[in-house]
Amino acid sequence: MLFVLLRLLPGDPANALLGVGATSEQVAAARSQLGSDQPLFAQFLLFLVNLARFDFGASFVSRAPVLGEIANRLSVTLPLTLAGFVLALLLAVPLGIVAAVKADKPFGAMISVVSQLGVAVPVFWVGILLVTLFAVNLRWLPSGNFPLRGWRNWDDALTAMVLPVLTIGLVMGASVLRYVRAATLDVLNSDYIRTARALGSSLPEALRRHGLRNGAVPVVSILGIELASTFLGAVVVERVFNLPGLGSMLLLGIQQRDYPNVQGVLFVSTLMVLLVGFAADIVQRLLDPRLRESVAS
Amino acid sequence: MSALLAIEDLSVEAGGRRLISDLSLAIGPRERVGLIGESGSGKSLTALAVSGLLPRGLLPHGSIRLAGREVIGAAERELNALRGSAVAIVFQEPLTALDPLMTVGRQVAEPLARRAKRDGAPLRGSALASAVLDLLRDVALPDPARLAHAFPHQISGGQRQRVAIAMALACRPALLIADEPTTALDVTTQAEILQLLDRLASERDMALLFIGHDLAVVASAVDRVVVMRQGVAVESGPVATVLAAPSHDYTKGLLQAARHFDDAIGRRL
Amino acid sequence: MTIPADTAILSRKARSWTLVAGLALVGLHLVVALLTLVWTPFDPTELAGRRLEAPSLLHLAGTDRLGRDLLTQIMIGSRIALTVGTAAVAIGAVLGTTLGLLAAFASNWLDDALAAALDILIAFPTLLIAMLVVAASDGANLSTAILALGLGLSPIVARLARILAKRVLLMDYITAARTSGTSWPAIVRIHVLPNIWPGLSVNLALQFGLAVIAEASLSYLGLGAPPPNASWGRLLQEAQGTVFSAPIGAITPGIALVSLVIGINLLADGLRERNDPARSER
Numbered sequence: 001m002l003f004v005l006l007r008l009l010p011g012d013p014a015n016a017l018l019g020v021g022a023t024s025e026q027v028a029a030a031r032s033q034l035g036s037d038q039p040l041f042a043q044f045l046l047f048l049v050n051l052a053r054f055d056f057g058a059s060f061v062s063r064a065p066v067l068g069e070i071a072n073r074l075s076v077t078l079p080l081t082l083a084g085f086v087l088a089l090l091l092a093v094p095l096g097i098v099a100a101v102k103a104d105k106p107f108g109a110m111i112s113v114v115s116q117l118g119v120a121v122p123v124f125w126v127g128i129l130l131v132t133l134f135a136v137n138l139r140w141l142p143s144g145n146f147p148l149r150g151w152r153n154w155d156d157a158l159t160a161m162v163l164p165v166l167t168i169g170l171v172m173g174a175s176v177l178r179y180v181r182a183a184t185l186d187v188l189n190s191d192y193i194r195t196a197r198a199l200g201s202s203l204p205e206a207l208r209r210h211g212l213r214n215g216a217v218p219v220v221s222i223l224g225i226e227l228a229s230t231f232l233g234a235v236v237v238e239r240v241f242n243l244p245g246l247g248s249m250l251l252l253g254i255q256q257r258d259y260p261n262v263q264g265v266l267f268v269s270t271l272m273v274l275l276v277g278f279a280a281d282i283v284q285r286l287l288d289p290r291l292r293e294s295v296a297s
Numbered sequence: 298m299s300a301l302l303a304i305e306d307l308s309v310e311a312g313g314r315r316l317i318s319d320l321s322l323a324i325g326p327r328e329r330v331g332l333i334g335e336s337g338s339g340k341s342l343t344a345l346a347v348s349g350l351l352p353r354g355l356l357p358h359g360s361i362r363l364a365g366r367e368v369i370g371a372a373e374r375e376l377n378a379l380r381g382s383a384v385a386i387v388f389q390e391p392l393t394a395l396d397p398l399m400t401v402g403r404q405v406a407e408p409l410a411r412r413a414k415r416d417g418a419p420l421r422g423s424a425l426a427s428a429v430l431d432l433l434r435d436v437a438l439p440d441p442a443r444l445a446h447a448f449p450h451q452i453s454g455g456q457r458q459r460v461a462i463a464m465a466l467a468c469r470p471a472l473l474i475a476d477e478p479t480t481a482l483d484v485t486t487q488a489e490i491l492q493l494l495d496r497l498a499s500e501r502d503m504a505l506l507f508i509g510h511d512l513a514v515v516a517s518a519v520d521r522v523v524v525m526r527q528g529v530a531v532e533s534g535p536v537a538t539v540l541a542a543p544s545h546d547y548t549k550g551l552l553q554a555a556r557h558f559d560d561a562i563g564r565r566l
Numbered sequence: 567m568t569i570p571a572d573t574a575i576l577s578r579k580a581r582s583w584t585l586v587a588g589l590a591l592v593g594l595h596l597v598v599a600l601l602t603l604v605w606t607p608f609d610p611t612e613l614a615g616r617r618l619e620a621p622s623l624l625h626l627a628g629t630d631r632l633g634r635d636l637l638t639q640i641m642i643g644s645r646i647a648l649t650v651g652t653a654a655v656a657i658g659a660v661l662g663t664t665l666g667l668l669a670a671f672a673s674n675w676l677d678d679a680l681a682a683a684l685d686i687l688i689a690f691p692t693l694l695i696a697m698l699v700v701a702a703s704d705g706a707n708l709s710t711a712i713l714a715l716g717l718g719l720s721p722i723v724a725r726l727a728r729i730l731a732k733r734v735l736l737m738d739y740i741t742a743a744r745t746s747g748t749s750w751p752a753i754v755r756i757h758v759l760p761n762i763w764p765g766l767s768v769n770l771a772l773q774f775g776l777a778v779i780a781e782a783s784l785s786y787l788g789l790g791a792p793p794p795n796a797s798w799g800r801l802l803q804e805a806q807g808t809v810f811s812a813p814i815g816a817i818t819p820g821i822a823l824v825s826l827v828i829g830i831n832l833l834a835d836g837l838r839e840r841n842d843p844a845r846s847e848r
Binding site for chain 3: 116117119120121122123124125128129131132136137224225228229232233235236239240250251253254255257262266269270273274276277
Binding site for chain 2: 201209
């Protein structure tokens with residue numbers, strides 16, 4: 001599908017590579033070099049074979065193997081996304097539950113309004129605001145400066161990651177919070193909570209015993225989508241904080257028309273989307289016996 | 298102080314609209330009372346009001362004394378202590394009333410353990426497990442050992458309602474409120490559940506507040522009925538009296554409908 | 567699971583207040599956008615003051631790194647955001663609805679395939695798809711950005727349109743129409759579109775907000791409309807470079823952007839209330 005998607009896009013990679021004003025001989029030479037003069041079907045076969053070997057070729061620009069570059073970049077993007085995700089969960093789950101339980105109190109309404117605000121704010125502006133506050137005014141943290149040697153300078157790398165992780169955590173947290181709140185409201189209105197309470201369970205106890213698990217089922221599938229799209233959307237945060245991650249590799253690849261790099265990043269991203277979706281599915285089945293049976297039958 | 302439940306001049310309001318008006322009702326120990334009315338008559342709201350579980354935005358006025366304690370205006374903590382000791386409720390729809398993600402055994406164990414803890418004799422481990430099986434056997438569920446490990450969606454509607462009843466029994470309540478417990482079930486299962494409730498109430502010396510819309514069903518389970526319409530109690534008295542000489546037109550209508558229904562299926566009231 | 571309007575916790579009166587507030591915010595941006603067609607405080611390209619001036623009576627929002635008036639650029643930003651948002655949502659709506667209806671009407675395997683593809687595409691942020699479209703085209707300009715965002719939005723619209731349409735197609739009156747010999751195009755026009763429109767329009771309003779954010783992000787990454795189109799995203803990107811000396815420039819365009827998105831979201835909530843009072847009233 002990725003292949004189709006990329007080939008469907010208008011524009012010839014050879015043209016893009018050489019830029020406007022290339023002679024037709026140059027284009028033809030570049031095409032045979034890229035293999036884009038082969039029939040589409042042959043291209044597709046080659047593409048599949050290379051995919052199976054995890055061989056994305058080499059960058060047009062730097063000539064470095066794409067796979068090695070991706071591995072390097074993943075060491076930034078993966079921890080960034082996962083740490084942001086964990087922070088988002090730590091914020092969103094307790095606050096979302098409180099927002100639902102205290103929905104008719106000022107505190108609950110305030111949480112809802114803040115989260116509503118949070119989803120109206122673009123990621124990069126949150127990043128810029130955090131930079132303004134923590135790097136410019138308070139001078140607590142750097143506004144970027146991820147070390148060139150990467151995690152080998154682990155202390156510098158770690159401090160450089162604080163603000164990006166905070167940015168992702170806040171934005172994703174605001175979005176997840178709304179789903180946690182909605183799921184909790186559903187649970188609060190459910191008959192089984194009413195039953196538990198009618199038999200003497202206090203509301204917090206009923207929520208703990210029955211609510212968490214039931215509320216988690218719909219939220220988990222949302223979390224899968226959120227995690228995947230945050231991973232794919234890391235490009236913006238990486239740009240704000242100048243991080244050498246997968247997203248900036250994609251952006252650079254697009255700006256330089258470096259198609260092997262773009263293709264490689266997209267492939268890894270798609271793989272990640274599928275993996276996360278699969279994981280979310282498994283978690284849901286573990287939580288809900290009804291889903292387990294539908295797969296058995 | 299002899300009444301287990303004493304409702305006096307209960308009114309429930311929502312946004313200026315009266316859903317229940319000036320309802321008074323008393324139930325003594327081991328007494329069985331039926332509350333009859335069509336949907337929207339306020340009968341289920343009465344059950345929720347008694348247990349202090351009215352949805353947000355519904356405001357009760359008047360007085361509800363349960364086991365000598367005032368329910369209206371009581372703190373959540375006091376209500377928690379009353380629920381599951383003085384009163385327990387069986388709801389209409391057993392599928393949604395049970396937690397879909399928890400095995401039947403664990404759901405029954407929960408109120409059982411809580412009641413034991415309140416009595417100062419905590420139940421744990423195998424003692425708790427065998428108490429659960431005893432209860433499942435008590436509500437006449439087949440193969441309790443296997444059923445305890447089943448999830449609610451894996452058992453039949455009648456079995457689910459028996460589980461819900463077992464959960465209520467686990468509380469050993471002085472008053473059992475059954476809110477349309479047979480409405481979601483087919484006729485045969487309905488009769489079985491009615492018999493079960495009847496047996497359990499006498500065996501365990503429980504008072505019963507049976508709520509329903511079907512005059513015949515309610516009458517078969519209780520000694521005394523209260524007929525409600527649009528939030529007002531229009532008639533009350535011993536079952537025999539109300540059935541023999543209904544004084545209110547609405548009751549006459551209900552009775553007639555029930556007779557037609559009985560004639561149609563060829564059964565005597 | 568659906569996200570209930572957060573305003574559902576408010577009273578009915580408060581809810582109509584959100585509609586008014588939404589209309590006011592969006593209306594303000596609309597008026598400003600129209601105004602920029604005939605008048606701006608300064609010429610957008612004019613070096614009207616010193617570099618990075620703080621806000622003053624003359625330059626209410628200060629000046630940028632070249633000395634251009636920022637208020638002028640922020641006002642033009644309203645126009646860009648509304649133009650790109652409207653056009654992108656229109657493209658996304660037409661494309662997405664067509665695709666969604668196609669899937670809803672299609673035979674089982676085609677529907678399954680389309681549904682699976684949409685489920686994966688949904689995880690791809692609008693921004694990412696838009697980036698790829700820009701990458702594949704010959705260069706960043708206003709119409710490329712619009713087209714890219716429209717394409718990026720279409721999977722979301724398609725997925726919703728498919729679900730809504732499938733629900734309508736199960737109705738008895740569709741069977742009745744089919745047995746009476748009504749053609750498919752007529753069924754779509756008479757029965758399907760009017761019935762999915764209430765649900766779809768609320769979603770499209772929300773997509774508008776997302777499109778405005780995505781457009782700003784695209785511009786922020788340098789893939790949006792090039793100068794002199796003063797997109798808020800590009801203003802913020804430029805201001806980030808001078809954030810140590812003039813932090814105010816990194817704040818005001820963001821406030822403009824967020825106020826528009828919040829206005830749109832409030833409007834969408836209000837629309838939901840009007841289109842579907844039964845659901846939002848509980």
